[in-house]
Amino acid sequence: MIAAIATRVQSVYDRVGERNLSYLGVLALLAILPDLMGAFIASHIIVMAIFVMGYNIILGFGGELSFGHAAYFGLGAYGVILTLEHLVSSLYLAIPITVVAVTLLSVVFGYLSLRRRGIYFAMITLALAQLVYAIVFQMNELTGGSNGIAIPATEAPLGPLTPMSNELHFYALACALFLLSFVAIARIVNSPFGRVLKAIRESEERALHLGYDVNSYLWLAFAMSGALSALAGALYAVLFVFISPSLLFWQLSGEVVLMTIIGGVGTLTGPLVGAIVFIFFSNTLTSITEHWEIFFGAVIIGIVLLAPEGLIGLLRKAVLDDEKVFDLKRLIERLRP
Amino acid sequence: MASSILLNALPGVADTLFVPLQVEYYTAQLFNGLVLGMILVLISLGLTIIFGLLGVINFAHGDLLLVGTYVSWTVMDATGSFLLSIGAALVATLVLGMILERTLLRYTYGRHGALLQLLLTFGIAELIRGLVILVWGRTGKNFATPSWGSSSIDLVLFTYPVYRVFVIVAAAALIVAVYLFLNRTDLGLLIRAGTQDREMVDMLGIDVSRLYMLVFGIGVALAGTAGALIGPVRGAFPTLGIELLIPAFVVVVVGGLGSFRGSVVAGILIGELQVMTGVFYSEASQAIVFVFMALVLLVRPRGLFGQEGVVE
Structure with missing residues (x-):
């Protein structure tokens, strides 16, 4: 009986392939999330998953640890609100304008940060992000300073959908953008560009000696990750309506690193897993205790010391001998009586 | 103080209106820059020597500073002796640092690389700030200046x-004490040697892990x-460390x-830059520091005193 099922599973696996199977898993997750956690939290998860996906381009595929991505996320959120207030009235114009503007900023910041690598890179990205935080905090009249700012109330119909007022409609929009980004990243990382990026991650020196313009590749990756972070931030502002400067603070920059690691650095499906686990965990935590920093810190320490490969890595290790390759075939072999 | 508020509100007009106050005011501001600069030197010296030997950038540094501020506040509150409170902050953070290294950091050396070490110290930062908030509360504490320090001293040009x-x-x-410790003692020699080549020091039979x-x-x-010293100037509040x-x-x-000289020079420079910019155009006092950093990175990516290849 078990053997028959295992054989059947294996034949399905062989035909569909691991990559496609994980894509199907993502689709299934997207379908059941609103039923599991409600449309609002599900939307929050998808927004963060887009953010993590963007962040993963520079950390997971480029191999550089940025500690300042809250800047692009937060500016995406502030940008869409300010654009709606002062420039255009359509949300669907405001979002692309914001994404383009923030991407341009990430091009500038990326250029500066990529003057150095490693720990320096992390510190510079952090310092630049804090600069953005300080400026937004100080420009009281425009940004509301420490009080924050609310998105202007508009209907923003999109065909039959009204994402501004209906949470489930917003969820549908966010999912569409998530899938779009997902497919785009899947194609990018398997393109020649993506391969060079991964080569740089493995050994920058080797890529350099092979004649690749390493800095330009990383620069482009940085800009891409800035663009996706801005998109996620813009969606966040639409979902939450009210935003405050804490969106630009280093805490969020740390949270996105954590989500990336929980899901597995440099994987395609990891960001979604990381966002689900983190948002569920942090929502539960803030409803239980006001001292969430303690638990947040303890969880980070725990993950770093016990499960540095993330949850997927932990799972692989628990089930398989070989921790490097996820081999469903071998898993099935072991399940076979 | 009244003059400073007016000067900040009317940056252009101030030059003509407050001529008699100017020299005194600007010299006092120069000293304020020096105060901030010295504090920054202490903080970044700690960062630098930790990085030099351990290869770790300590993101928890700010929140450990916070522990110093609050321990000092508590001791000051209980005993009234400010010197005792500084000593207590020093000892408490020294012990806390050694415990953290022994119980957490040491498990990450070599195994995971810089990424996870950074994340670990970030986690420690959050944990410690959470504990500080748990013990001392989320709202700030008013940190009284010790009685002997609340008067003003006449420095010829200004008070x-x-x-x-x-x-x-x-x-x-x-x-100066840290400099002498690193350059004139045997232990300091070992630390500098370890910074140059950890493995070699280890092979010579020195217990690097205790170092x-x-x-x-x-x-x-x-x-x-530094946290204890800055307490009476800035007060004690949970985000002081990150700030x-x-x-x-x-x-x-x-x-x-990794450069001792670099930390001292740049610390004083940044402190002065921030305070003096605040005098002339207060909105830019935060941003100017980062603009300066960007300029240095463009002209000399390894920093003013950094040596090529030492860090990366």
Whole structure:
């Protein structure tokens, strides 16, 4: 009986392939999330998953640890609100304008940060992000300073959908953008560009000696990750309506690193897993205790010391001998009586 | 203080209106820059010596500084002796740093690389700030200036609060002490040797792991003492640590990571830059520091005193 099922599973696996199977898993997750956690939290998860996906381009595929991505996320959120207030009235114009503007900023910041690598890179990205935080905090009249700012109330119909007022409609929009980004990243990382990026991650020196313009590749990756972070931030502002400067603070920059690691650095499906686990965990935590920093810190320490490969890595290790390759075939072999 | 508010509100007009006050006012501001600069030097010196030997950038540095501030506040509150409270902050953060190195950091050396170490210290930062908030509350504490420091001292050209002069002198003494420790003692020699080549020191039969613990403790204690010193100037509140850590990162980037001279020069430079910009155009006082960092990175990516290849 078990053997028959295992054989059947294996034949399905062989035909569909691991990559496609994980894509199907993502689709299934997207379908059941609103039923599991409600449309609002599900939307929050998808927004963060887009953010993590963007962040993963520079950390997971480029191999550089940025500690300042809250800047692009937060500016995406502030940008869409300010654009709606002062420039255009359509949300669907405001979002692309914001994404383009923030991407341009990430091009500038990326250029500066990529003057150095490693720990320096992390510190510079952090310092630049804090600069953005300080400026937004100080420009009281425009940004509301420490009080924050609310998105202007508009209907923003999109065909039959009204994402501004209906949470489930917003969820549908966010999912569409998530899938779009997902497919785009899947194609990018398997393109020649993506391969060079991964080569740089493995050994920058080797890529350099092979004649690749390493800095330009990383620069482009940085800009891409800035663009996706801005998109996620813009969606966040639409979902939450009210935003405050804490969106630009280093805490969020740390949270996105954590989500990336929980899901597995440099994987395609990891960001979604990381966002689900983190948002569920942090929502539960803030409803239980006001001292969430303690638990947040303890969880980070725990993950770093016990499960540095993330949850997927932990799972692989628990089930398989070989921790490097996820081999469903071998898993099935072991399940076979 | 009244003059400073007016000057900030009317930057252009001030030059013509307050001529008699100007020299006194600007000299006092120069000293304020020195106070901030000295504090930044202490913080970034700690960062630098920890990085030099352990290869770890300590994101928890700011929140360990916070522990120093609050321990000092508590001891001051209980005993009324400010000198005792500084000593308590120094000892408490020294011990806390050594415990953290022994129980957490040491498990990450070599195994995971810089990414996870950074994340670990970020986690420690959150945990410690959470505990500080749990013990002392989320709202800030008013940190009284010790009675001997609340008067002003006449420095010929201008008068200046005694306490701030004390901060400058105490920080300078500490910096000199660290310099002498690193350059004139056997232990300091070992630490410098370890910074150059850890493996070699290990092979010579020296217990590097205990050296790590000591250096992390000393680095953290420098931050903790800085936290105690800045307490009466800034007050004690939970985000004080992060607020000071970020400019300290800028100091380290500008000065060159791992360079003692770089930390001292860049620390004072950044402190003066921030305060003096605040005098002329207060909106830019935060941003100017980062603009300066960007300029240094463009012209000299390794920092003013950084050596090529030492860090990366």
